[in-house]
Amino acid sequence: MSVKICSRCMAVFDGHKWFYDEGEHARLVRTRRAEATLCPGHERIEKRRIDGVVTLKGTFLKEHYDEAVNLINNIADRQLHRNVAARVYNMRQNGDGITVETTDKSLAERIGREFERAFNGDLVIQWLQDADFVRVNWQRG
Numbered sequence: 001m002s003v004k005i006c007s008r009c010m011a012v013f014d015g016h017k018w019f020y021d022e023g024e025h026a027r028l029v030r031t032r033r034a035e036a037t038l039c040p041g042h043e044r045i046e047k048r049r050i051d052g053v054v055t056l057k058g059t060f061l062k063e064h065y066d067e068a069v070n071l072i073n074n075i076a077d078r079q080l081h082r083n084v085a086a087r088v089y090n091m092r093q094n095g096d097g098i099t100v101e102t103t104d105k106s107l108a109e110r111i112g113r114e115f116e117r118a119f120n121g122d123l124v125i126q127w128l129q130d131a132d133f134v135r136v137n138w139q140r141g
């Protein structure tokens, strides 16, 4: 199996698995020894494959918006180092909350659970039947 690198991020494929490694990525770019392609996360983004939607809302969120966005970014960054396929597809602010679409179910679930842990509130996780999809709702008034 050949060595590959993602053309959009610092992910590296060593012939067995994908992982995140900026140093190794830079070295492979420099030595031109790897084939440039898309990592599993960017491939999912390219195909618009969304496996999870997280809806966060409530007045608490309005008052702690930046903190909430930072938490989402931290969770996403940590999860990406565990699983290259887990990415935030889209994050947007709407009326009274934030909607996050993810390429991976476990990332959506983790965002919900970490919001509950950090800020309490009410968490509902729905695994849609027969679908590889999770809907996560968190709310705090």
Ligand SMILES: [Zn+2]
Pocket (backbone or CB within 6 Å): 006, 007, 008, 009, 010, 011, 038, 039, 040, 041, 042
């Ligand atoms: Zn990538």
